Amino acid sequence: MIINIVLGLIVLLTVWLAVSAVRVVNQVERGVVFRFGKAQREVRPPGITLLIPVVDRMKKVNIQIVTMPVPTQEGITRDNVSVQVDAVAYFRVVEPLRAAIAVQDYLFAIEQVAQTSLRSIIGKSDLDDLLSNREQLNKGLALMIDSPALGWGIHIDRVEIKDVHLPEGMKRSIARQAEAERERRARVITADGEFQAAQKLSDAAAIMTDAPGALQLRLLQTVVEVAAEKTSTLVMPLPVELLRFFERSARGGPAADTANSPERQTEERSAVETAGSPERQTEEQPAVTDAATPELAPPGPSFERSAAKNGVSRAT
Numbered sequence: 444m445i446i447n448i449v450l451g452l453i454v455l456l457t458v459w460l461a462v463s464a465v466r467v468v469n470q471v472e473r474g475v476v477f478r479f480g481k482a483q484r485e486v487r488p489p490g491i492t493l494l495i496p497v498v499d500r501m502k503k504v505n506i507q508i509v510t511m512p513v514p515t516q517e518g519i520t521r522d523n524v525s526v527q528v529d530a531v532a533y534f535r536v537v538e539p540l541r542a543a544i545a546v547q548d549y550l551f552a553i554e555q556v557a558q559t560s561l562r563s564i565i566g567k568s569d570l571d572d573l574l575s576n577r578e579q580l581n582k583g584l585a586l587m588i589d590s591p592a593l594g595w596g597i598h599i600d601r602v603e604i605k606d607v608h609l610p611e612g613m614k615r616s617i618a619r620q621a622e623a624e625r626e627r628r629a630r631v632i633t634a635d636g637e638f639q640a641a642q643k644l645s646d647a648a649a650i651m652t653d654a655p656g657a658l659q660l661r662l663l664q665t666v667v668e669v670a671a672e673k674t675s676t677l678v679m680p681l682p683v684e685l686l687r688f689f690e691r692s693a694r695g696g697p698a699a700d701t702a703n704s705p706e707r708q709t710e711e712r713s714a715v716e717t718a719g720s721p722e723r724q725t726e727e728q729p730a731v732t733d734a735a736t737p738e739l740a741p742p743g744p745s746f747e748r749s750a751a752k753n754g755v756s757r758a759t
Contacts, residue, residue: 463494466487466492466493468489474486474503474504477499478499486540504542506536508600511531511554512531527608528573534553538596542596545594581604
């Protein structure tokens with residue numbers, strides 16, 4: 444009876460040792476074996492692996508990419524703006540042996556390094572870089588975290604800055620700046636449109652000056668466009684030539700037309716030019732002088748006889 448009990452215990456112990464000696468490593472894991480507390484250099488691959496009972500102890504290390512959110516960090520940028528920035532880090536274990544023996548808890552270690560690196564990036568960057576130049580900041584942040592992580596057998600795939608929380612006053616300032624920039628662009632575009640329109644109108648005016656009929660055709664085209672609207676009242680302007688015809692008729696009919704004819708105007712212009720020429724003025728000036736100031740004749744014999752007859756001496 445006692446022998447049977449002992450044999451049963453031996454069988455149970457053998458089965459337990461056999462079961463404990465067989466381990467299964469998943470595809471996403473790698474096994475690090477410690478034999479009598481000393482890590483073995485050989486990393487166990489996925490599948491069934493055998494261990495020495497009571498002697499070997501295996502630690503499984505996950506080699507999948509880990510997504511770790513970095514808590515919000517508050518800092519002051521290089522241009523003295525207080526901001527709050529949060530990020531997310533993606534990393535994976537590339538050397539399970541180092542991750543198992545070089546650091547106690549590599550997840551906690553990576554989290555702390557990410558927080559300190561994020562604070563350092565905030566202090567070295569301007570606000571504009573945090574808002575618009577995030578790609579370079581992400582690369583710099585990943586490099587800062589990857590430097591110590593390489594010694595732990597961990598590779599940082601990428602680090603992304605998720606959000607930047609700004610003070611309310613800074614948000615209003617940025618909004619005013621954006622609004623002013625949009626207003627400037629709108630004014631520039633409007634001025635450019637006015638300039639181009641003025642150039643086109645100037646070209647059109649030059650063409651219509653060379654071809655007067657084009658102005659009349661344009662007027663008729665405008666009238667047609669306005670007449671297409673049934674709710675519009677059409678006011679037809681009179682041509683300028685018709686107004687001039689009525690004006691000439693009111694001044695005197697044919698006589699006025701004859702007086703205003705080109706031949707009459709040419710004759711009057713020639714007479715005015717002839718009267719105002721220097722030769723004409725030279726010929727007319729002596730006649731005017733003789734008529735205005737007659738020349739006095741010197742005293743002669745007749746004057747003397749007249750003086751003697753009247754009893755007036757020449758001496759007097």
